């Protein structure tokens with residue numbers, strides 16, 4: 001599965017940074033529950049590669065990750081972008097102050113630049129993001145509302161979803177119109193990545 005990183009043409013230094021993130025997660029998780037405890041031992045595939053697979057879906061100058069928690073996918077995206085020499089802006093929105101502190105400390109330790117917004121998604125000024133991501137945050141219909149606020153008009157929303165994704169899409173279509181591309185997860189069988197554009201309330 002680490003071929004996924006080879007496919008992204010990631011440098012040795014970037015892989016070392018991602019391994020440091022894995023270690024930081026293991027160190028901080030007992031205190032602040034960044035991810036489910038049962039997933040810490042498998043963090044490399046469950047969280048880091050699962051995030052990395054989103055990196056090349058579309059180009060970006062501004063990436064906003066909502067409800068970042070332990071930095072998935074936003075902090076992984078920031079590490080990969082920095083490894084490419086990109087000066088794109090990565091914004092991590094996380095209302096939990098302890099998790100926001102982790103995100104700032106981890107970014108500093110890894111030497112990557114991120115903008116951490118330690119407030120509720122609903123209170124952050126519109127971000128006009130080229131890419132908006134949210135993983136394990138809310139049902140798709142609620143995510144569409146967040147996208148309406150924070151995504152640039154031509155932007156792309158990226159929402160990883162589990163096996164129940166079809167029901168979530170059907171429910172969201174009752175209130176929202178959008179273009180949808182469904183991609184199988186490269187990491188988790190049965191899971192998908194929903195890639196959405198032109199999200200408009202009906």
Ligand SMILES: C[S@@+](CC[C@H](N)C(=O)[O-])C[C@H]1O[C@@H](n2cnc3c(N)ncnc32)[C@H](O)[C@@H]1O
Pocket residue numbers: 034035066067068069070071072073093094095096099119120121122134135136137
């Ligand atoms: C289940 S966790 C998922 C974290 C991460 N995206 C991941 O996949 O591991 C959801 C996170 O979203 C944050 N969150 C939930 N609602 C939020 C809101 N309205 N504004 C900002 N953060 C929120 C929570 O504090 C939590 O850290």
